Amino acid sequence: MTKPTTDNTANSSSFAWKISLSRPMQILLVSVWLLVFSNTTFWTTVWQGIGGWDNGSPLFLLSLPVLALLWTFGLLTLLAWGRMTKWVLGLFLIVSASASYFMNSFGIVIDYDMLTNVVQTDTREALELLSPRMFIWIALLGVLPAFLLTRIETRKFSWKRELSMKLVSVVVALAGIGGIAMSEYQSYASLFRNHREIRLQLTPSNVVSAVNGYVRRELKTPTQLEVIGADAHRQMRVGNAVKPRLTIVVVGETARAENFALNGYKRDTNPELSKQDIINFTNASSCGTATAVSVPCMFQQAGRDDYKPSMATSREGLLDVLKHAGVNVLWRDNNSGCKGACDRVASVDVSNLGLADICEAGGECHDEALLSGLQDYLDTLKDDTVVVLHMKGSHGPSYSKRYPQAFEHFTPVCQSSELDQCSTESIVNAYDNSLRYTDHVLAQTIKLLKANQTRFDTAMLYMSDHGESLGENGIYLHGLPYAMAPQQQTHIPMILWMSQGMEETANLQPGCLQSVKDKAWSQDNLFDSVLGLMAIQTSVYDPARDMFHQCQAPQQASTISGAQEKGVN
Structure with missing residues (x-):
């Protein structure tokens, strides 16, 4: 032994x-x-x-x-x-x-x-x-x-x-x-x-x-990048007063549809958007329950059922296809990055700009930083453009840090990151204040687009990356597996505003989008809807997922080809 x-x-x-x-x-x-x-x-x-x-x-x-x-x-x-x-x-x-x-x-x-x-x-x-x-x-x-x-x-x-x-x-x-x-x-x-x-x-x-x-x-994860939509090109629009198209896609953070007044919430969390001529999609869902999943997924064509995490860095997405078509693309970020969605297009991290009137001393920048200097960029443009604004939004657990003091409308607010130690009322108050600030930033974005209508046909499409749990059934924050996640984490707000010029050039029938605002939509629709709105033709475009396609009158545009396409691109 x-x-x-x-x-x-x-x-x-x-x-x-x-x-x-x-x-x-x-x-x-x-x-x-x-x-x-x-x-x-x-x-x-x-x-x-x-x-x-x-x-x-x-x-x-x-x-x-x-x-x-x-x-x-x-x-x-x-x-x-x-x-x-x-x-x-x-x-x-x-x-x-x-x-x-x-x-x-x-x-x-x-x-x-x-x-x-x-x-x-x-x-x-x-x-x-x-x-x-x-x-x-x-x-x-x-x-x-x-x-x-x-x-x-x-x-x-x-x-x-x-x-x-x-x-x-x-x-x-x-x-x-x-x-x-x-x-x-x-x-x-x-x-x-x-x-x-x-x-x-x-x-x-x-x-x-x-x-x-x-x-x-x-x-x-494949080491070789999969190229998609390399055949993408823009359509030619007939007329002497044709203006370039400008679409701002706003990616929200942790906003849940349940707490939007536009969706029937008892509190006025949308005081500014409610005064705008917007279309509020009431039944939209996310691709995931966390930023690392939803953001790359919504910019891919795969859809939630076929999306794989490896696609985030190994497969081109919406912004790449737009770039192939000759569209100007810019990603402005006030969050934790684009998770691979903007790796091959121009990007700006606004959280590092150090803007005295918007950024906290030694801390984060509020979301109005996304609009700071954007007009200067727009002034340099003469062609179709898509700008993505990635918000800090309502990222928890410190909801009270997501908005300036002037937006602290509901009180008292939870000041702690230990949400289970705060009262439900104070958590919801802080969260709702952050939504009122998001409402303000979106309204300011629309104001910016309106100011540029003489030069562009403009539109804004907003959707949150995922929702949030605020203590229901003892669950806080987000990130639960999709099959287990409560509706608060997957039911997201989605809002569209467009100028009359964009509505006309997109050939949309008046009132049609309002009639489908309660239909079930999701982040799966973003890829093809933006391509359709920007009049991009490509073999990877799926009209069945384009939420604008069903509202279009008979198409009157002709397709750019040959030397014309080369001139546009």
């Missing part, structure tokens, strides 16, 4: 406890700690899902913690090897504590899309999530047990014995999981079928799954 010794590596400190444990036992203790202290959201969901003590199946109730323990123990056993065991366990303790804080505080789940949000979040957004409570939570549930783990000496065996112990541990875990699953199959099948979020709440397996999915998708 091999005589166990102690592993002196990183454990020879004079402060080490007079206790030694094998690595399987250390993994077991960490597994128990994680299940008890870092999985309160998971257990709450499970308990509610099975009906609590009214479940009527004592064996099923007893098997739940055993199954979760075996699963966690088996997973950590496969991931923690040799001298790296304590480092791996310590990492999982801290990561799991962090995940549990956000799941408990905001009602989120951990999956690939949420991890993508984390990776793509800029520094300013990340800092808003930091709080003393978060640091205390992670310190107590993650750092403290990780430190205590280093104080335990590791019993050292030969590599053959270590390997056999690991194999036995995995076999026992798998056998236990299989036995429980078969004996209580109906109960578990019902639980997981009716509560799909459970697998995304059990930490650290949800983190491991998210990382695995993220890495696999990143590795599968």
